Amino acid sequence: MSTTHESHLVGLIGQGVLPSLTPALHEREADQHRIRYLYRPLDLDIMSYEPTQVGSLLRAAAEFGYTAVNVTHPCKQLVMDALDEASDDTQRLGAANTVLIRDGKFIGHNTDFSGFSSALATGLPGVAVDRVVQLGAGGAGSAVSYALLAAGVSSLSIADLDVARAEERAASLSALFPDASVTAFDRGDIGAALGNADGFVHATPVGMHSHPGMPVEASLLRPDLWVADVVYRPLETELVRTARDLGCRVLDGGYMAVGQAADAFTLITGISPDRDRMRRHFLELIAEGR
Numbered sequence: 001m002s003t004t005h006e007s008h009l010v011g012l013i014g015q016g017v018l019p020s021l022t023p024a025l026h027e028r029e030a031d032q033h034r035i036r037y038l039y040r041p042l043d044l045d046i047m048s049y050e051p052t053q054v055g056s057l058l059r060a061a062a063e064f065g066y067t068a069v070n071v072t073h074p075c076k077q078l079v080m081d082a083l084d085e086a087s088d089d090t091q092r093l094g095a096a097n098t099v100l101i102r103d104g105k106f107i108g109h110n111t112d113f114s115g116f117s118s119a120l121a122t123g124l125p126g127v128a129v130d131r132v133v134q135l136g137a138g139g140a141g142s143a144v145s146y147a148l149l150a151a152g153v154s155s156l157s158i159a160d161l162d163v164a165r166a167e168e169r170a171a172s173l174s175a176l177f178p179d180a181s182v183t184a185f186d187r188g189d190i191g192a193a194l195g196n197a198d199g200f201v202h203a204t205p206v207g208m209h210s211h212p213g214m215p216v217e218a219s220l221l222r223p224d225l226w227v228a229d230v231v232y233r234p235l236e237t238e239l240v241r242t243a244r245d246l247g248c249r250v251l252d253g254g255y256m257a258v259g260q261a262a263d264a265f266t267l268i269t270g271i272s273p274d275r276d277r278m279r280r281h282f283l284e285l286i287a288e289g290r
């Protein structure tokens with residue numbers, strides 16, 4: 001037997017979480033540091049919990065000895081009400097994906113945004129970030145926009161199939177980052193928007209195995225435009241492949257996936273993981289078809 005001070009018991013709360021690669025990434029990295037660490041999926045549907053009951057599930061997890069959880073769709077915003085504390089960025093974003101359970105208190109963090117920040121710094125070092133165009137303003141897109149503005153993007157243009165969502169995101173981000181220009185635009189105008197952009201970030205499901213295709217026409221890409229995709233199943237999306245073939249610097253969605261896992265691991269254990277090793281492990285898992 002071990003106490004909560006001697007070992008880590010971590011969960012992933014959300015819907016459809018069984019295929020997640022995050023548990024394997026955490027456990028393998030913990031093995032390398034010789035710490036006792038178990039990471040279990042806590043699927044809402046399997047456990048018959050409604051998303052709105054995420055607070056009850058957190059309290060149950062605390063009683064069962066869990067020391068932390070990641071939280072995913074559709075609970076990242078809902079969990080905010082159950083927290084005792086949250087980092088400044090998490091409060092500003094209004095969404096948490098990592099909750100530390102410390103002395104019965106729930107402390108929220110958001111490693112989606114910090115994971116994308118580190119992904120950008122690691123995978124695309126030194127790129128110009130004055131003007132960025134982003135497609136997709138949903139869950140991943142919100143964290144990515146926040147990361148881009150925190151990284152110093154001065155002009156961020158956001159489009160989404162759901163025009164109201166893009167407008168709402170642009171308005172709330174403008175309030176959070178008053179020195180930056182954050183605007184929503186019609187996705188039909190993406191050619192003009194990309195015309196003078198430094199980078200393009202894609203955050204819709206287009207390009208996933210279940211939604212194959214290109215989110216923008218290849219003719220709109222040019223070698224001096226960097227391209228980041230958040231989709232990582234497949235890792236080599238049509239966008240990533242096309243952009244790379246055209247000579248663009250590219251960031252695949254695996255960097256963000258590993259970044260969020262690495263940052264959560266640090267928060268949970270206080271240990272800095274080997275991010276290159278986690279990335280290699282991630283690539284192995286993807287190659288195995290996980």
Ligand SMILES: NC(=O)c1ccc[n+]([C@@H]2O[C@H](COP(=O)([O-])OP(=O)(O)OC[C@H]3O[C@@H](n4cnc5c(N)ncnc54)[C@H](O)[C@@H]3O)[C@@H](O)[C@H]2O)c1
Pocket residue numbers: 073135136137138139140141159160161162165187203204205206208215230231232253254256257258260
């Ligand atoms: N790399 C990572 O760590 C990571 C993390 C979370 C999600 N993801 C991936 O990001 C993608 C999006 O996930 P999400 O959780 O943000 O989903 P979501 O449903 O919350 O948001 C997707 C958004 O894209 C918009 N959209 C869909 N099709 C569009 C199109 N053709 N043009 C413009 N907008 C369109 C939708 O209206 C919605 O606002 C998925 O592929 C998911 O697997 C990656």
Ligand SMILES: O=C(O)[C@]1(O)C[C@@H](O)[C@@H](O)[C@H](O)C1
Pocket residue numbers: 012014017020021022070071072073097112260
């Ligand atoms: O790997 C997953 O399935 C995740 O759910 C992806 C993303 O939602 C992260 O915020 C979670 O920490 C883990």
